[in-house]
Amino acid sequence: MARTPEGIIEDHLLKQCKKLKFMCLKFTSPGNTGVPDRVIIGNGQTVFLELKRPGEGPRRLQEEVIAEMISHGAAVRVADTKDLVDELLAEIIAGSVRVPAPKPLRKARLFTPRPPDITGRLRDQLAQSLPTATPAQVDELMTAAGNTGRALTSAGPRPLTTSATP
Incomplete structure (x- = not known):
């Protein structure tokens, strides 16, 4: 050979x-x-x-x-x-x-780790916890959650407030 x-x-x-x-x-x-x-x-x-x-x-x-x-x-x-x-x-x-x-x-x-994809898991959890919700309603909730998260992130940390209850 x-x-x-x-x-x-x-x-x-x-x-x-x-x-x-x-x-x-x-x-x-x-x-x-x-x-x-x-x-x-x-x-x-x-x-x-x-x-x-x-x-x-x-x-x-x-x-x-x-x-x-x-x-x-x-x-x-x-x-x-x-x-x-x-x-x-x-x-x-x-x-x-x-x-x-x-x-x-x-x-x-070079290896760059990707952030974990929590969107898919969150969508699945929402669908399981709201069995009567349609896919469109789950999408709407996901959009609202994303918007809320972005608004909280851009606003920065808020000071802790305590409320006195009688």
């Missing part, structure tokens, strides 16, 4: 690591996608390596995971040619692997 272009690069990596007596471990992290393919340990250095077919770069998720790993101080590289593998191994031999400065994540991919 013919090897994929990425597989050929991986075979080269494994052969070179074996020759140099470096550890080259397949890296998997169950439940976490986008992690690099390999971990190379040699000459007192540890490097995570993502292998790609020639001319191909990491997917967006892989870029994000790599950026996060780098921000935590990990040395991570991407190689899409045998020459890049050889350059990385030369860095490890020289003891000169450095962690690059972290790149900021793309803003469009």
Whole structure:
């Protein structure tokens, strides 16, 4: 069976690591996608390596995971040619692997939590507590409640008043 272009690069990596007596471990992290393919340990250095077919770069998720790993101080590289593998191994031999400065994540991919959707739950509770109300009446109550909430919010906090009852 013919090897994929990425597989050929991986075979080269494994052969070179074996020759140099470096550890080259397949890296998997169950439940976490986008992690690099390999971990190379040699000459007192540890490097995570993502292998790609020639001319191909990491997917967006892989870029994000790599950026996060780098921000935590990990040395991570991407190689899409045998020459890049050889350059990385030369860095490890020289003891000169450095962690690059972290790149900021793309803003469009940052997670922004959405506020909980209470409107649907409120509508359901109104409909259940008023079984004879029509959907139009429930909508009318929802609109009135929304308007009241907005009016109270825009008015700001009101001082507490106490009333004396005889």
